[in-house]
Amino acid sequence: MNxxxxxxxxxxxxxxxxxxxxxxxxxxxxxxxxxxxxxxxxDNERIEFLGDAVLELTVTKYLFNEYPNLPEGKLTRLRAAIVCEASLSQFAKEYGFDRYILLGKGEERMNGRKRPSLLCDLFESFIGALYLDQGLDGVINFLNQTVFPRIKSGAFSHVMDHKTNLQEFLQRNGEVSIDYVLIEEVGPAHEKEFLVEVLAEGNILGQGKGKSKKAAEQIAAANALENLREANEIEEIQA
Amino acid sequence: MNxxxxxxxxxxxxxxxxxxxxxxxxxxxxxxxxxxxxxxxxDNERIEFLGDAVLELTVTKYLFNEYPNLPEGKLTRLRAAIVCEASLSQFAKEYGFDRYILLGKGEERMNGRKRPSLLCDLFESFIGALYLDQGLDGVINFLNQTVFPRIKSGAFSHVMDHKTNLQEFLQRNGEVSIDYVLIEEVGPAHEKEFLVEVLAEGNILGQGKGKSKKAAEQIAAANALENLREANEIEEIQA
Incomplete structure (x- = not known):
């Protein structure tokens, strides 16, 4: 072993x-x-077959717990953005896994060491090996240091629609009026910034700044969700 | 609860x-x-999202352990035959789960209670619920009484190619000559039965009977694998 x-x-x-x-x-x-x-x-193909399913479950469980209000369709979209060739091959490269895989000469000449599909398989194989050696807890421990913090920091949130999430959260018990109000428009025409406020039944929930009205609304919605979550936590502590 | x-x-x-x-x-x-x-x-959509991944991992792990010599491509094909709408909806019906799902009136009128996609989702939702309540061990305990015995009894083996499996098993350490020999052809033309023997390096490994030469060869290969496995177990006990 290397x-x-x-x-x-x-x-x-x-x-x-x-x-x-x-x-x-x-x-x-x-x-x-x-x-x-x-x-x-x-070769690593059987262990990759196993690792793929292990990664699928661990990420699924994480998203299921972390986003208790996200409907299934969105969970599926978010998971697809995480467990995909583009992101897994990126992880494999970032942690330097690409340097250690044993390749045949032909594969090496064809630049296999840099091919995303090969690196993605390698990342899944590593997860399979870790699972066989240390069980699900070992895998979760690794993901807690690597993939999960990225999810938390929003690295995959381009597939999330915060406005829809906010709407679903607020209307889970029935209709609630939600308004996005443009507060400010600053800067020259080619470099404008927009400041938007989001209100529910007239109460301000959050603000967002962005290069377009649409982007500012998304950020306002994300901030509102964050504020609501914090408020919920405080309520739970006081209860 | 019902x-x-x-x-x-x-x-x-x-x-x-x-x-x-x-x-x-x-x-x-x-x-x-x-x-x-x-x-x-x-509704059961989020819990089904979770159950789907739980089932995928538990079945994957079972196949990985149960078929140590099956290459990845075949494991994938076998898993796809098990974790699919046709078989999961069949399980849901067989255990009577269809009787207990709460449906809207429209869905009931449209015969949703019999729709394979709805029953497949229901089976996965049940797995998700069992997982949340009793962890992976609880799910494996259930599958040990339901899905796994079916796999073992060959209910999904139509997707397996026993001749290839035998070849891969015998040639795992290098070339081995394998021959299928027609021993007997009995019955009238429209109802012929074929008896085939499979030999490796001239040693008889097994026999198979079938309605075509091809079918008889598949069965001979399956029997040979079974015989080899038993012989291996005896060797392990004696070692």
């Missing part, structure tokens, strides 16, 4: 494998196995 | 919910929620 990878996993994530065979399998591409039949190695 | 459903779950599967709210949510269709807004109910 010692550098082991050291990296320990220093970055405090992860130590009890059985490094799983890790070896995760970092072995089929092209390498095909070129070294005499070594009788396992 | 008492009949609770009794049924207990008598059929020895399942008792600590929190029946999850079960209530799983058995509430959106059409019912829409017709009874005053009751402020939750």
């Amino acid at each position: 010692e550098e990878l082991l050291t990296k996993l320990k220093s970055l994530f405090q992860i130590e494998f009890a059985n490094t065979d799983f890790l070896k399998e995760a970092f072995t591409h089929s092209s390498y196995v095909n070129e070294h039949r005499e070594l009788n190695l396992k | 008492e009949e459903l609770l009794t049924k779950l207990k008598s059929l599967f020895q399942i008792e919910f600590a929190n029946t709210d999850f079960l209530k949510e799983a058995f509430t269709h959106s059409s019912y929620v829409n017709e009874h807004r005053e009751l402020n109910l939750k």
